[in-house]
Amino acid sequence: MQPTHGEAVERLRDALSSLPADAPLRLAKRSSNLFRFGARETTPGLPTEGLDQVLSIDAEGRTAEVGGLITYGELVAATLRHGLMPHVVPQLKTITLGGAVAGLGIESTSFYAGLPHESVVEMDVLTGAGELVTATRGGAHDDLLRGLPNSYGTLGYALRLVIDLLPVKPYVTVRHLRFDDPKACFAAMAEICAERTHDGRPVDFLDGVVFGPREMYLTLGTFADEVPYASDYTGMGIYYKSVRERRIDHLSVADYLWRWDTDWFWCSAAFGVQNPLVRALWPRGLRRSDVYRKLVALDQRHGVTARLDAMRGKRNEFVVQDVEVPIERAAEFLTEFCAEVPIRPIWLCPLALADSAPWPLYPLSPGETYVNFGFWATAPLREGQAGDHHNRYVERLVDGLGGHKSLYSTVHYDRSEFWRHYNGEAYGRLKERYDPRGRFRDLYEKVAGDHATV
Template sequence: MDLSSHEREVTRVATTIRVQAGRGGPVRIDKGGVSHFVPVPGDPREHAAAIDASRFRRVLAIDPERRICVAEPGVTFAELVPRTLEHGLVPAVVPELEDISLGGAVAGCSIESSSYRYGGFHDGCLEYEVISGDGEIVTCSAEKDPLLFDMIHGSYGTLGVLSRITFKLVQAKRFVRMQYRHFDGFDAFHAAMAERCRVGDFEFIDGIVHGPRSFVLCLGAFVDEAPFTSNYRWLDVYYKSTLGRTEDYLTTPDYFFRYDAECHWLSRTVPGLETRPVRWLVGRHVLGSRNLIRWSKRLDRVLGMKQRPDVVCDVFVPQRNFSAFYEWYARDFDFWPLWVVPYRMPRPYPWIRESHAKHRDELWIDCAVYGKPNDDPLVDGSEVLEQKTYELGGVKTLISRNHYSENRFWEIYDRERYEAAKRRLDPHGVFPGLYEKCHRVRKS
């Protein structure tokens, strides 16, 4: 493994951080590419001084025998998967959007349909190299400095700059065979999903709730051969295909990024973009998470004319409270499709305060709400969803709009452990704190 280029880049970033620390003022980490924080008009973080970490884009080593990969955090999963597939291997968890980076997956809690087995991408990580707020190079693992290792996950770039990640790989095949099992009621759908998670006879499990009487359980398994393959990169829409199909075959990369063309179903907010004629004409230029996110940023001024942006949010609800959450969601929130992903927490995460989820289940359910209009002047749907998740002992990802008071926030997140990690890695506050970063100025 030739680390000379990597070490030079680490030295450059560390020097930049030390200089910026002397200047004071707010900073942000510029990873290059697109940010997966939900756009908020007038976000003041855009005006903070940038720490340029955009050159951390190399796969440093793949060890097929040990099934381990070492890579820099700016490598995207779309770049990584073809490299590891050459060895018949993939990361245990591959997030569904092509431009999600390895570092973003660690810092921002990425999951996918293999998460019922493996948890989040970070649960397969073995070691992190981090550049601290003092410009020091810190290496941590579960054995070496476990506090820092545990707290990097879900820190959203507030503790330091990730510069190298070592993580596990699992065996894979060229294709994925999909089975779609259809249900017209929640109870049968929920029971079938729980049973498949218990038995573990599929590599991939997720679900799409198209409406209160239309549930699809999506079950995937690696296969060596495929009688046909479907393509959802241009003219056809993946999530719509699950309504009519009972079986499908995709190449392994196309399976991993099956939601990317639409950014799940956000493309439907553009009139006509789910129709074949429009997709044929302009799809190459506007489809895909990279394009859609960039267009959303270009339309920041238009978004600013709204009272508030649409609801785009993932919430994790303990399995035992999933039925209660769904009953409330169908009755009061009423937005479809709803993406449902079972998620196994291999062990209690130290960044969650024990008193918040003291009865937590090992299996959680990620309920992903993507694009609910939020223009009711009397009710902020984002805040309502946040409150219901808290009531049910759940946890919300922080890439969306956040409404917590500081006291409520630290009822969920473990302040003592976070501040201990902050003192170790960023004692002078070069990077914003977790609460400060994730609670931006916004219109109410």
């Protein structure tokens, strides 16, 4: 029998207090969407059963109270029954709400709704000091509510959250606009972000795909009560390919929100799942992002692909990154990236803070629109190039354009450079207040891992 949320919290606190003061801490989560594949984790995880429940949904007030370990797949299923959804729904079903708040998330509503943490009204956080504190927007422990985003579990664990919700309609109509010039593409994106309309129609969702420096698409989504048909991309159809093939399409709101999960954007191709024969044999229930991610983790752990590449005399670098640059520099980033890094497709997603108050550990400026570029693949290395050549190139390029990068994947900054980008002074104050004994790892050590340098 599953424990109640209160029982689950007490069990977690008891487990934390029973550990030696110098014991490393981690949650025993069912899945991970991080891409830092170091040594296999052997530390026993703190118990999380019961922390993934829907506690209440206030349909009239448009809020949900849930456990921090609830996945977006479970959260969305619960809220859609009330005609509501979270303001920002990250693309992958197994991302947890607490993970998206502490590690950030983004999606096609982010050009006006910001990031997932901006819709948090309050949350209970288990700190490194062993205290359970309730952080509220503009109230008690507001510094922790604003400092937890981009802390990646190094200040505390969000165990309960209350979030605002957004009303939805049953369907989403999408329009795919093609561009062959980056400047024109991002100029159109900027105009749509500012107006939230295009050709007289409202725009509720906005993202895009780059297939090459002269072939890019913006996808505009609009809520609809009725549609002539609803496409299904959980079967033989593949969503990202439809961007090239259709000018207009229609999906149920649920299928739209999870359009990227079935094929992990386009990364399922690495496992042959986009081959019609393989796809027909691959169980539909296993066409999902967490399955592919586990296969990648297994390969990274045992080095199978690396050994095969070595036998063939090839060298490849694992390049999995999401970066943001100001929209006025986006065309420059795309042009330079495409000239240097042979990874296609690339995901585009505009974002802007919904809140003008600061979020200290992630450097987004209020009133500024950014473009998120997501690229996830291996890139070949030429003779003489270091094993981290492409990742370091991306970091330098992003820095030079006034941007920054997400920390879910590899980080190659040295310590001083890292803290210059991610507000080491503010982090130090939060760490001293909420984890004075250093029970959780330092953020730089956690995200830089083997690449950490003085």
